[in-house]
Amino acid sequence: MKNNQCRVLLFTADAQFGDRWVAELKPLADNDADAPLALSFHHTDSEGLADHLRCGETQVVVVDDTGASSEAIESTRQTLQRQRAEIDCVLLTDADSPRADNFECVISRAESNYGVVYRTLRRILLERISTPFADALREYVYAARDSWHTPGHSSGDSLSTSPWIADFYRFMGEHIFNTDLSVSVKMLDSLMDPISVIHQAQQSTARTFGAAHSYFVTNGTSTSNKIVLQHLLRAGDRVIVDRNCHKSVHHAMIISGALPVYLESSVNQQYGIYGPVPKAEIFSAIDANPGARLLVLTSCTYDGLRYDLKPIIDRAHAAGIFVLIDEAWYAHGRFHPELRPTALECGADFVTQSTHKMLSAFSQASMIHVGDFSWRKRDGGSHQSAEASVFDTAGFREDINMHTSTSPQYGMIASLDVARKQMSIEGYSVLSRTLAFADEIRRFVDDSTAFRSLNAEDLCGPDLAADGIRLDPTKVTIDVGCAGVSAPAAQARLFAEFGIQVEKNTHNTLSFLVTIGTTESKVLRLKQALRRLSEDAGQADATAYVISQRGQKLPPLSSIDALPRRAYFARGEKLTWQGEGRAALIGRIACDEVVPYPPGIPLLVPGQRISAEILDAIIAFTSERADLEMHGLRRVGALPALRVLTECEATAAVAELRVAQDSESTEAWQAWA
Template identity: 30%
Template sequence: MHQLSQSNAPIYEALIKYKSMRVVPFDVPGHKQGKGNPKLTEFLGKSCLSVDVNSMKPLDNLCHPTSVIKEAEELAADAFGAKHVFFMVNGTTSAVQGMIMSVCQKGDKIIMPRNVHRSAINALIISGATPVYINPGVSKKLGIPLGMAVGDIEKAIKENPDAKAVFVNNPTYYGICSNLKAITELAHKHGMYVLVDEAHGTHFYFGDNMPISAMEAGADMAAVSMHKTGGSLTQSSFLLTNCDVNIGYIRQIINLTQTTSASYLLLSSLDIARRDLALNGKEIFKKVTSLAEYARKEINKIGGYYAFSKELIDNDTIFDFDTTKLSIYTRDIGLAGIEVYDILRDDYGIQIEFGDIGNVLAIISVGDRELALERLVSSLSEIKRLYSNNKSDTFDHEYINPEVVMTPQNAFYSNKISMSIGESSNKICAEFIMCYPPGIPILAPGERITQEILDYINYAKEKGCLLTGTEDINIEKINIVEEL
């Protein structure tokens, strides 16, 4: 094999060469390097539009890479310590679905925590695989779902020895990590694949003193959102593989749903971001960690807020914590996280990642500056002073254990009836309801609708959470499975 150099960026270099050739385009896209859409060119820039091009021999083809994309994949695999890396332009959603659909077929069981992203349950609807849900730990104090206990996974494996895979969120949105190495060893001992939703863990591969990464733990596949903490463009991701599943087969699975018109803007951003992380990642994430630690310390000085960290570690459902995550519990000032989220944006011009019932999350990355964090801290201090109230009306937990009655696929494709959400108690849900972000379903197809869930949905609505998932755009009606 030829010598790999992490200072190379093959896709980016091929695009630069293409630009220098001054090619006259009689192919798609129809804007013809920006000439056909001056407003768009003015908005995004001539340089950007000139490389928004179609696949061709000098630029390779993502559906079947043989040259520059293949070389870029090899460099990414080397950087992440994987056997192979697939460039994904349909987001980490398609990487998660690619993992599940590569190892599970209709009727196959997959062990997974219920607080998965909707993309994982969507993969079950498409493939017909059957989930064996493990309820994650729940923090009574913070009201959030935690990681998976090794003991719970062991029990699920014993009860379902025919399961094909174990699926793990690592880290969770809040930065909480499970004991990935122990889970991987346990699953492998029973002949099961380990698939990791590592959407929020790009930096685990490059920073010092980070929680263990999926590839280092020996997992079989991982879906990594390069655009979240790795610096690439939105919607660009990697699917890392480290197993015996045929690479050509995985690519066929990916090609079932991924576009045949891959954006070279997204592909080149992955290539350039990987190069930057491989060369400078340690330094980048050292800075990110220190910025997050600084903000955490300052927020905890305010009082009333709790920016949590490694002190939560219990070596079980909280095996480790990602200190780059600035997760802040807000209920002690009498405000739901979503309320703090809205006030920060509307009154202070600060957009954070998300707010839920009890917490807010600020993503800290290489693009942040100390001055901006000082502004966040002072705004939170002022919000406490102006809006703090008693906390009697706050809902005390974010995660509700579901009762699964049918497989997601059977429920989603069943004969359905639309009814008012308020009247749906005890029915079987045939679609999703979730707060977005983070996109973890409150209800998924095949689950029993309970009064506790309905109370939670009403509370989330009252507090201003963005609810999504139902056919009804107003989230007033819900599709239920027609009972015979």
């Protein structure tokens, strides 16, 4: 018997018809020995629908419209989509009705040839589980064609026979090398100009994730963000952006020459965590910048905090502002009702996702999803234009190509194709298991250790109490400082003694990422390790605990006094903070981003005035957090330093920014539109 069971459910109030429908289709499925999946057929009325939707094997729902109004049928379809966005909805009807437009396909209720019905339903599922690019790659590899093209290792032959590096070939496995091909292989399509299997895979991805268009990116969401901002922005365009967004967004503004309007995030000093921007501040920035081109927010954050996006996106669209949501940490959100709505479902125009962070794709494998721009197409809308009605696919492709290698990693592309398939067919099941694991860990921490798991209220604080912020349960943050334990010391113990690598830590918290790859054994080992840490809490190293209690204060945003592009490309000068140098740095304008990593949130961005609080935070992170990387620091001899504008450069940069800020934003908007 096949293990890959797929349940086809008939939703009908006519139990007698349902019995006959199932009885006709069951033997056809039982006798289809060659099918790559096993179909089982069931029927239910409204009372049993919820139970069937909670079953991960339910993949197709056929809605019988006999005796039901159009409103009732549409309500049923919407219920199905809210609970299980990935499943296919089919309409069973006797009428040629416009209500069929919202369904995957339509089947006649009077169809007497049940072979046709069976093949139609099987085709729908086969299309969902197909992986056009991965299948073509497998076919090419198994054909064992001779390589007279790049890459130079020639399917691994340069390694497999070498006495010096054959061990690496054996360690990595042959398919790592024989799937490493090039654009010379025409049957595998081109990521630069996809017209066949990559194009088909991206179309399937768009359907699965609810996008109008989806694009594969092989250099991470960092590159995805740069592509979107390059597509939308030109020099001088205003961008409303969370100051604490990922460094890639700041890089993109340097490249474009855009004028950032920075939003200050909420800061939880107790745990050393940046939270979302308060909704009132976002609304105020939208109202105060009528000519803004783009709003950029991160949802969910590294720590799992999610905005109530719908009212924010609606407010931005009403002002004619495009919206990019960085969902790097939320690619899984569409596939379980507890995690929805996603940014696309809330109306975002562009969404970037790190498919590798939470789903089954290789590192660097990411996606860009594009919305439908319906807010710009509405009749009578104030933002209609030639650009408004049609997404510029050709222009967007050029922006992608500017950031994409002409030699992409084909295994990475295949992993995106396969990750999409998995979530389309079993996303609900694997996420139900994942969420159960996360809940189990939280309950164990709270009931059986001296530590405490943190919820959305703990992480957000009172400033966001009324903003509808939710927590992605797969990000489990544990307060170990409450038991007198230093989080960096606990992280080191987990790794050295228990073989456990955490996602990140602050001075008093540990963050664990619960993914679809989490298993029962991993959960058991984590619980044992946390129990041991808890039992030893009273014996914690006193010095480490003092540092943990002091922590690193997260500084408030200081003024932006130069365009990021001008500051970054200035020659500048390097100043160290050692000795009397600290006083000389305070008040100067930074040329570089200074970013503790993880999580990649800048303490300084180009063009920002260096305050005493920011400088002290940089010094503290650098001297006390050896577990972190600090990006953007320079050196003066052996001493760490910051690159800042010279006094002459600063005078010119401040004057330039003042001109940009004083320009008539409304007129600029009208000129563009």
